[in-house]
Amino acid sequence: MAVPDISQRGPLGPGPRLRGALRRGLRWLPVLPSVLLLALFMAAPVAWSFYASFTDAALTGKAALNPQWVGLDNYARMLTDPVFPLSAWLTVVFVAVSAILGQNAVGLVIALLMTRSGGATASLVGTAVVAAWVLPEIVAAFAAYAYFSQDGTLNQLLGTFGVQGANWLYAFPMPAIILANVWRGTAFSMLVYRAALSDVPRDISEAALMDGARGWQRLAFITLPVIRGSIATNLMLTTLQTLAVFTLIWVMTAGGPSNASTTLPVLAYQEAFKLGDIGYGTAIASVLILIGMFFGAVYVRLIRGAKP
């Protein structure tokens, strides 16, 4: 907690212990509302989700009336459910390719190019990329659906060249949702990296240039090490955002065909709300929370390590 330690300052009057305790208590006062809000809107749903995952809670049927404690049954079921490992794997692919590789790398490349290009080009590119990020997720999802669907923009463009496009959402569901997520999320990485690159001290680059370092050498040995803190932060944020992507996939493919694009959030939704099995759905959501926490912890350590 970054609360400044002011207890060292000033003389302590009578009853120093009591006053100290009071001061320490008062110091927490400004953060109390946010702690309460967090507890109410974050900790409580997470706790409820964990609790429900140990029950057979359901939307309908006897279990809706009297949910029973079933212990680890829901988690044991994941081990035998053929869809769960597939779904976990698809989630890994989706996060690795669209967030860690796609959004990060493309965002960094665009940001680097923008620092080297003229003002007009940079702002034009910037606007085009940020446009996807400005759209609400549902609108972006419909736009991506309209682009990839059978009679969509992509196939019409291909049609003008006389090429018969595939039904992308059916034949290549994962590439389609990955591309859509890269399209939508790259702006965020680009903005983070633009800010980071503007902090790279010019004199170091110039000194390296004088020493005869080539472009890629300056990138690898100067720029990237200087912005490694931003890279770690950006990796964490894009990973966690992508882990939670639901609307985009649900609108584009609804997890299909035959579960070929069912990532864990989609699976959790299907189990909880389509099949009414809240217990199993929350168990999957709980696993997702744990995965998110794991990644969060790893990146937080990376960021700490990155600090000089």
Place this chain on the structure above:
Amino acid sequence: MRRPVRTGAALLGVVGLLASAACSAQPQAVNGQTIKIVYQKTDSFTALDKVFQDAKQEFEAAHAGVTVDLEPIQANDDDYGTKLALAQRSPDTAPDVFYEDTFKVRSDVDAGYLLKLDSRLSAWDEWSKFNEAAKAAGRGDDGGIYAVPLGTDTRAIWYNKTVLQKAGIPVPWHPKTWDDILSAARKMKAADPSVIPFSMYAGKGTGEGTVMQSFYELLYGTGSSLYSESDKKWVVGSKGFTDSLQFLKTLYDEKLSVTPADALDSNVWKKVFGQWLPQGKMGATVEGSYAPSFWQKGGSYEWAGYAQDMGVAMFPTQFGQDPHGVSMSGGWTLALGAKTKSPDLAFTFLTTAVNKKNALAFDENNSQIAVRADVASDPGYQGANPFVKDVSDLVAVTHYRPATADYPKISLAVQQATEAVITGKQSPAEAAAEYDASVKKLVGEAKVMQK
């Protein structure tokens, strides 16, 4: 603080997925003088909305000081069911009167969402006008009545006469066996390769449509069934199940049906009603008795020529064995919320909504099969569209879904099997074996029988 907050925000997104659906809280009823009505309304289903608007006027005129709060949910059948179930979970959001699919009645009774109506119904003089089979649709496992039917439906083959005639198939067309269907479809394909000869739904995209308007017509025509009512067990390992999947595979493999990609689109039925049948691009499909509601004046896909161009035929049994035809019935009911604070007002509103005038309007506008004797004998109902008699006759060969609490999961397993087969992911035998395995896992070995 900032970092954990951001992490938390991302995690919250995950949890929000589960929590968000529960956040549609509505203002609470004020001192019992407001009754809340929840029902489904879509751009192609407004018949019920009209009935409730009328009933609201009637009811508010007769009960001064009572406000009827109509809360239509704009969603497809599946999502409507989910939203309704979520609303039922809290007394603050639970409706007083709501529109309930017959196949959900039993499991929702188990969940304690529905109020038992027996004592109220016995004091209601119009209850005797409802036919007995339809009354059973609202029965819970304890034998009590929990819901009042609005109408029922049947399923049949709807065919475009001009497409069949072009292929040299005489109309009226009455296929006697599955092979009759296939040979007619092949003729249509040969006469015009651009038409979709005989389409049947498959896959999870069309949800209950896949089973009600496709797979069960096949399965129940093989002599097999999904569930044995006498043994109270689910049937696995039947030859009929594999044969039915094989039939779908043939339709899709020979491109006699829509493409698998189209079949998995949950909006495919809109194209069937709105484009393919009216434009003569589809020969035939299996659909509900409510089909004319889309085409008649005021429907979502108005088509003046449907009465001349369309024909209706009974779906045949596999080899033409007794009783020669198959149909499936569902239908919707009105029920009272178990948590209602004013059950008497709510019940009075329910009886207003299903009185003869409103039931007649609903059955006509939504092409439902009447469940009230006085509506069935009304000339307005009988003349509502040229097919009323044909589809009403199918009641003789109809089946109902085994509406137990396990049913929705079993239905999904069936849909999954059809999807695996039409996409070529599994052979009919493999898909049937996987279905058997999932049924055993879903309901337990004790509730399964080999047949």
